[in-house]
Amino acid sequence: MRPLPVFAGKLIDVSVVQTFKIGELTVAPGASILLEQARASHLFTVLSGWAFRYKTLEDGRRQIINYALPGDFLGLQAAMSDMMGHGIEALTDTVLCVFPRDKLWEFFAADTQLAYNMTWLAASQERSLDEQILSLGRRSAIERVAYLLWYLFDKARELGMTKRNRLVMPMRQSHLADTLGLSVVHTNKTLQKLRKAGSIELDDRTLRIVDEQALKTLARVDEVQNPPRPLI
Incomplete structure (x- = not known):
């Protein structure tokens, strides 16, 4: 059984997460999790493994933006717009928790702590980009x-x-x-x-x-x- 997630000393309501979770996905090293300029129908949380966010130029040059580790949320950008501005690739065997993109706002509304946690993750990612x-x-x-x-x-x-x-x-x-x-x-x-x-x-x-x-x-x-x- 996976350990219960904790934030600021409080257990996250796993039953709420389970309501929106539609499954788990294992991705092999080198496989794409989300593609650049593609519409993503799912959002993910990394349960185990390493992945990285990247952008490429037309001539193939690549800029890795940052790295994703367990607990990181993937695809939030796709939930705010139709297309992904960057891609995400697995570095190792990576296990993902899968959420439907079109249920994100229900997910936020279901639990204010979860909504705050996701905002915290987005703000932390912004700081790492700084x-x-x-x-x-x-x-x-x-x-x-x-x-x-x-x-x-x-x-x-x-x-x-x-x-x-x-x-x-x-x-x-x-x-x-x-x-x-x-x-x-x-x-x-x-x-x-x-x-x-x-x-x-x-x-x-x-x-x-x-x-x-x-x-x-x-x-x-x-x-x-x-x-x-x-x-x-």
Whole structure:
């Protein structure tokens, strides 16, 4: 049995969620969850696994916007407009909770706590996009890499996905490069600099943060603390 989602110390009313849930979907690595410029009839919550949001140019160049982990809500943009402005792809075997798009407003009305939780998730996603814009526009290459590694580690740690201060990261260096707006070669060299600085260890896609404060200082992490995020 899956654990009950908690927000601010309160259990979410699972019976309400079950009323709108129409099933679960398992998606293989590399498979599309939502397509760019497509109309989505379903919305999703990530139950397990990793996925990423992205946009592509006509010539195939891709920008990864951010990463989705358990508890993240996918497809809210499609609920507000007819078409998805970005795509979502699974990085690992990913299990999704499926909701019908046309029932979203009933879903909001059924439980004010759930409506607030979804608003919280949307606001948190907006804040992560602020940091992504800052990275692409003003952070140096090493600051970009340091921030992304710390951000993913901290987000996963909050979900209990780290073990002995280690996180298995399923993305390749090409994913990191597409996130950071760097070439794969530049990304590789920058990772090597971080390793030599002694703040991280990254071997076989397993990240260990050796000196978190040094990594945060290098990444220019905003120390504003968020409350625990909700799971829907």
